[in-house]
Amino acid sequence: MTWLITGGAGYIGSHVVRAMTEAGEKAVVYDDLSTGIAERVPEDVPLVQGSILDGDLVARTLAEHAVTGVVHLAAKKQVGESVELPLHYYRENIEGLRVLLEAVAAARVPSFVFSSSAAVYGMPDVDLVTEETPCVPMSPYGETKLAGEWLVRATGRATGLSTACLRYFNVAGAASPELADVGVFNLIPMVFERLTENTPPRIFGDDYATPDGTCVRDYIHVVDLAEAHVAAARALRTSPRRDLTLNIGRGEGVSVREMIDRINAITGYDRPPTITPRRAGDPARVVASADRAATELTWKAKHDLEDMITSAWQGWVRLHPEAARD
Numbered sequence: 001m002t003w004l005i006t007g008g009a010g011y012i013g014s015h016v017v018r019a020m021t022e023a024g025e026k027a028v029v030y031d032d033l034s035t036g037i038a039e040r041v042p043e044d045v046p047l048v049q050g051s052i053l054d055g056d057l058v059a060r061t062l063a064e065h066a067v068t069g070v071v072h073l074a075a076k077k078q079v080g081e082s083v084e085l086p087l088h089y090y091r092e093n094i095e096g097l098r099v100l101l102e103a104v105a106a107a108r109v110p111s112f113v114f115s116s117s118a119a120v121y122g123m124p125d126v127d128l129v130t131e132e133t134p135c136v137p138m139s140p141y142g143e144t145k146l147a148g149e150w151l152v153r154a155t156g157r158a159t160g161l162s163t164a165c166l167r168y169f170n171v172a173g174a175a176s177p178e179l180a181d182v183g184v185f186n187l188i189p190m191v192f193e194r195l196t197e198n199t200p201p202r203i204f205g206d207d208y209a210t211p212d213g214t215c216v217r218d219y220i221h222v223v224d225l226a227e228a229h230v231a232a233a234r235a236l237r238t239s240p241r242r243d244l245t246l247n248i249g250r251g252e253g254v255s256v257r258e259m260i261d262r263i264n265a266i267t268g269y270d271r272p273p274t275i276t277p278r279r280a281g282d283p284a285r286v287v288a289s290a291d292r293a294a295t296e297l298t299w300k301a302k303h304d305l306e307d308m309i310t311s312a313w314q315g316w317v318r319l320h321p322e323a324a325r326d
Contacts, residue, residue, distance in 0.1 A: 009036025180315020249288025
């Protein structure tokens with residue numbers, strides 16, 4: 001099969017491309033390079049630069065490369081920005097998906113893997129989030145991911161397209177330093193940035209109903225996440241008309257305070273955090289049940305928290321050499 005990977009020059013997308021090609025699958029990358037980096041795409045993988053909203057270019061790409069499956073990762077993904085620019089997020093994430101699915105259906109591409117998010121759940125009041133946990137997203141970003149799932153499943157039911165919606169939890173780490181996340185939007189790079197600036201990391205609230213009072217999250221290594229995409233792609237290929245919705249996480253909770261302590265230890269810093277007021281909309285605990293993914297895909301995360309932090313730090317130091325400790 002040949003898989004079109006939209007957003008394949010991005011942080012997660014480049015790892016999916018690598019995992020696909022290492023597994024012997026053919027890949028084509030489609031990316032507008034607004035946040036993606038062309039150098040992340042291997043030389044032997046075709047790169048088509050364009051907007052997912054350009055239906056003619058999408059259709060030509062599907063035809064010219066004889067695409068037989070799509071992994072759709074191209075999307076806007078910053079929660080705060082989505083609150084400020086909801087129309088932009090709905091246009092890029094929902095209208096872009098509609099345009100893509102229309103081309104996929106016309107070309108009779110049989111398989112479609114959709115990049116979703118734990119943001120669809122909002123503030124779940126459960127110890128472990130299962131795929132049956134009610135979805136109550138709290139941002140336009142989360143809304144676009146949930147509506148995207150609806151659109152993907154409806155297209156599958158109407159056309160026979162095999163679909164998988166993968167709900168990512170907190171993604172971290174890197175396969176190699178040059179593929180590391182260059183954004184500073186998640187906890188680990190936010191702590192790295194503060195350490196590099198010689199300022200204390202911040203904890204937003206320490207009065208939650210958790211063992212140490214700080215928020216608890218489920219972190220997944222990006223390499224494990226990429227391998228889950230390969231497993232999902234192959235599951236769709238072997239089972240036509242399949243409809244999967246799966247959490248992709250480790251099923252292990254880590255508190256913000258514990259994460260900062262681990263980062264300090266691994267990076268060689270010793271900078272205690274400062275406590276600031278809670279951020280609006282932060283749930284106390286969001287930890288995945290990944291049992292369904294294990295059953296449906298025969299997949300399980302292999303990398304631990306130390307792997308995530310160490311590999312992410314190597315990528316950070318590559319871009320910020322002044323951060324390295326002797």
